[in-house]
Amino acid sequence: MRRILVTGGEGQVGGELVRRAWPDDVEITAPKRAELDLTDASAIGAYVAAGGFAAIVNPAAYTAVDKAESEVAQAFAVNALAPAALADAARAADIPLVHVSTDYVFRGDASAPYETDAEIDPIGIYGASKAAGEFAVRLGHKRSVIVRTAWVVSARRANFVKTMLRYGAERDLMRVVADQHGARRLRPISPRRSRRSRSG
Numbered sequence: 001m002r003r004i005l006v007t008g009g010e011g012q013v014g015g016e017l018v019r020r021a022w023p024d025d026v027e028i029t030a031p032k033r034a035e036l037d038l039t040d041a042s043a044i045g046a047y048v049a050a051g052g053f054a055a056i057v058n059p060a061a062y063t064a065v066d067k068a069e070s071e072v073a074q075a076f077a078v079n080a081l082a083p084a085a086l087a088d089a090a091r092a093a094d095i096p097l098v099h100v101s102t103d104y105v106f107r108g109d110a111s112a113p114y115e116t117d118a119e120i121d122p123i124g125i126y127g128a129s130k131a132a133g134e135f136a137v138r139l140g141h142k143r144s145v146i147v148r149t150a151w152v153v154s155a156r157r158a159n160f161v162k163t164m165l166r167y168g169a170e171r172d173l174m175r176v177v178a179d180q181h182g183a184r185r186l187r188p189i190s191p192r193r194s195r196r197s198r199s200g
């Protein structure tokens with residue numbers, strides 16, 4: 001049996017990871033905050049060392065973007081120091097670490113979609129803390145992958161779609177920002193044939 005540690009299992013991304021169908025030989029372990037507080041680096045190390053995990057997936061985060069401006073230490077504790085501790089623990093156990101990050105590591109004023117190697121230049125505490133987490137994971141553990149996502153939507157917790165649905169039910173007129181853009185395809189997928197069909 002391969003045990004995979006998923007942090008933030010009560011969150012939007014973590015919750016979906018916990019609920020999805022995994023292969024029979026995969027067992028997901030998703031400790032609640034009370035069982036593993038990610039602001040406690042030594043607890044992270046001990047939990048991973050004792051867990052016999054085959055991999056770690058870390059979607060847990062401090063995600064209150066506006067509140068982070070006045071809770072700098074808390075944002076950095078969860079978004080930077082916890083990934084650093086997970087990198088240490090994963091390296092010690094020689095297991096891969098998948099870390100979830102955000103488009104907020106970028107400045108956000110580009111007129112074209114960001115490439116993965118675009119300059120990291122956050123303008124707020126949340127983005128800065130997530131950028132610090134990325135550096136800790138990328139430089140701290142070779143067997144790591146960073147997945148940046150944006151505009152997360154799920155049935156649980158707060159997200160843009162749920163807010164719009166609520167406002168739609170409450171208000172006759174909605175005023176919504178129109179200057180934010182999510183991911184879009186960089187270029188159309190070319191209709192060219194795949195290598196296999198070309199050779200075959």
Ligand SMILES: NC(=O)c1ccc[n+]([C@@H]2O[C@H](COP(=O)([O-])OP(=O)(O)OC[C@H]3O[C@@H](n4cnc5c(N)ncnc54)[C@H](OP(=O)(O)O)[C@@H]3O)[C@@H](O)[C@H]2O)c1
Pocket residue numbers: 007008009010011012013014032033036037038039058059060061062063078100101102103130148149150151152153157159
């Ligand atoms: N939401 C978005 O639109 C968005 C956009 C771009 C990137 N992302 C990234 O995607 C990832 C997942 O986001 P999400 O929206 O799924 O987040 P979320 O719903 O806010 O869930 C965050 C999870 O982290 C856990 N957590 C926070 N602090 C903790 C601590 N000290 N100890 C233990 N657990 C703690 C929370 O635990 P509790 O359940 O106890 O609160 C919660 O389960 C994050 O890395 C985020 O930066 C999200």
